[in-house]
Amino acid sequence: MSIVVQKYGGTSVADIARIRAVCERVIRARKDGHEVVVVVSAMGDTTDDLTAMAHRLTPMPNPRELDLLLTAGERIAMSLLAIAINAAGLPAASYTGSQAGIITDTRHGRARITDIRPGRIREALDRGAVVIVAGFQGVSTAADVTTLGRGGSDTTAVALAAALGAEACEIYTDVAGVFTADPRVVPEARKLHAVSYEEMLEMAAAGARVLQLRAVEYARGSGVMLHVRSSFSDEAGTWIREADERMEQAIISGVVHDTGEAKITVQGVPDRPGIAAAIFRPVADEGISVDTIVQNVSKDGLADVSFTVPKADLSHAATVIDRVAGEVGAERFTTDDGVATVSLVGAGMKSHPGVQADMFSALAEAGINIEMISTSSIRITCVIRAEDVEAAVKALHARFALSEQAVVREH
Ligand code: ADP
Numbered sequence: 338m339s340i341v342v343q344k345y346g347g348t349s350v351a352d353i354a355r356i357r358a359v360c361e362r363v364i365r366a367r368k369d370g371h372e373v374v375v376v377v378s379a380m381g382d383t384t385d386d387l388t389a390m391a392h393r394l395t396p397m398p399n400p401r402e403l404d405l406l407l408t409a410g411e412r413i414a415m416s417l418l419a420i421a422i423n424a425a426g427l428p429a430a431s432y433t434g435s436q437a438g439i440i441t442d443t444r445h446g447r448a449r450i451t452d453i454r455p456g457r458i459r460e461a462l463d464r465g466a467v468v469i470v471a472g473f474q475g476v477s478t479a480a481d482v483t484t485l486g487r488g489g490s491d492t493t494a495v496a497l498a499a500a501l502g503a504e505a506c507e508i509y510t511d512v513a514g515v516f517t518a519d520p521r522v523v524p525e526a527r528k529l530h531a532v533s534y535e536e537m538l539e540m541a542a543a544g545a546r547v548l549q550l551r552a553v554e555y556a557r558g559s560g561v562m563l564h565v566r567s568s569f570s571d572e573a574g575t576w577i578r579e580a581d582e583r584m585e586q587a588i589i590s591g592v593v594h595d596t597g598e599a600k601i602t603v604q605g606v607p608d609r610p611g612i613a614a615a616i617f618r619p620v621a622d623e624g625i626s627v628d629t630i631v632q633n634v635s636k637d638g639l640a641d642v643s644f645t646v647p648k649a650d651l652s653h654a655a656t657v658i659d660r661v662a663g664e665v666g667a668e669r670f671t672t673d674d675g676v677a678t679v680s681l682v683g684a685g686m687k688s689h690p691g692v693q694a695d696m697f698s699a700l701a702e703a704g705i706n707i708e709m710i711s712t713s714s715i716r717i718t719c720v721i722r723a724e725d726v727e728a729a730v731k732a733l734h735a736r737f738a739l740s741e742q743a744v745v746r747e748h
């Protein structure tokens with residue numbers, strides 16, 4: 338019997354009617370003769386609501402306790418779905434991350450899966466049950482409950498698919514697949530039929546929420562194909578898999594925006610060897626990931642260093658930089674949470690040097706100022722003002738005619 342792993346996001350299990358709809362889809366997969374493992378997210382905005390409650394008590398909740406709190410969201414969804422499926426006459430059993438054998442390291446709030454021991458899941462499948470697993474959580478090597486970072490249910494699903502030998506993992510969400518831009522910002526965005534792991538990694542890293550970055554890394558590492566599709570319809574979605582010649586050879590795959598980053602600028606830093614390391618090592622040691630970095634050499638041997646960090650880590654990063662700025666003899670530092678990033682992603686960029694200039698002129702024509710730029714071989718990211726982000730996404734989507742069938746790139 339082939340095994341199907343299905344993951345349902347928050348909107349897809351938001352209320353009892355949606356849970357019934359998931360129940361029906363699961364029953365269909367079972368009747369089609371598959372063994373079915375379902376991974377669920379917390380209902381609707383539960384994770385946001387629980388986080389907000391903890392933050393009303395303190396700005397920096399104890400990470401161990403916060404993880405215990407947040408994992409409750411997925412437990413509610415998993416047990417309700419198991420109750421629904423049992424009531425429909427099919428045996429089903431739900432498991433927390435810990436019960437499902439998802440072992441992680443000890444970093445609360447951003448734990449990484451280090452091992453999967455799917456023994457109990459295998460047993461339940463062998464006795465004919467549908468298995469439901471709470472997403473986004475595991476148990477650490479120190480026996481504490483951990484969470485995998487926002488959007489982490491995607492990673493739970495991919496990791497289980499890999500451990501159970503499933504060929505593909507279905508990611509059911511509230512849009513019909515991966516589009517050339519967030520369809521909530523650009524209604525005419527086009528659904529992509531297939532996207533390579535490489536491009537999806539860059540899109541996820543640039544902030545396309547539709548898949549967690551770690552899930553894409555895990556899928557690529559284990560060769561699991563992903564099928565991102567709507568839980569509201571039966572239409573085919575987007576396949577994420579190894580690139581091959583059948584895949585659309587677009588120069589640009591999509592425009593991605595992210596409003597979750599903030600900017601820190603350290604001003605008047607003595608411009609000598611070792612300064613960048615002195616600034617960024619302590620930030621990294623605190624587990625804060627830095628994205629775009631720009632250094633301007635200003636006059637008199639003093640430089641300004643700007644970089645972005647996730648907004649959620651801004652106050653933490655500011656405490657670190659406050660200390661470091663003193664140590665390296667910087668004049669001052671500022672923080673700015675009014676920025677956003679807009680990125681172009683596409684494997685064809687490697688061989689089309691004009692793309693960058695086209696991007697910058699499209700933004701200029703829309704009257705949008707670029708504050709910072711960073712690039713990889715298949716991505717260009719610009720930091721801009723947050724209030725300009727929708728206009729920027731629309732301008733770039735139009736400039737590169739992404740609604741139309743992709744231009745085939747030359748070989
Ligand atoms: P889920 O709760 O199902 O995990 P998420 O909110 O995490 O759903 O991710 C789905 C959302 O990702 C969509 O509602 C959409 O607004 C957003 N999104 C951003 N960029 C894209 C894109 N390029 N294609 C599709 N969805 C995107």
Ligand code: ASP
Pocket residue numbers: 346347378379384385410472473486487488489490491
């Ligand atoms: N519920 C978690 C979140 O909102 C995990 C997920 O949905 O994937 O981030």
Ligand code: MG
Pocket residue numbers: 346488491546547548549
């Ligand atoms: Mg998600």
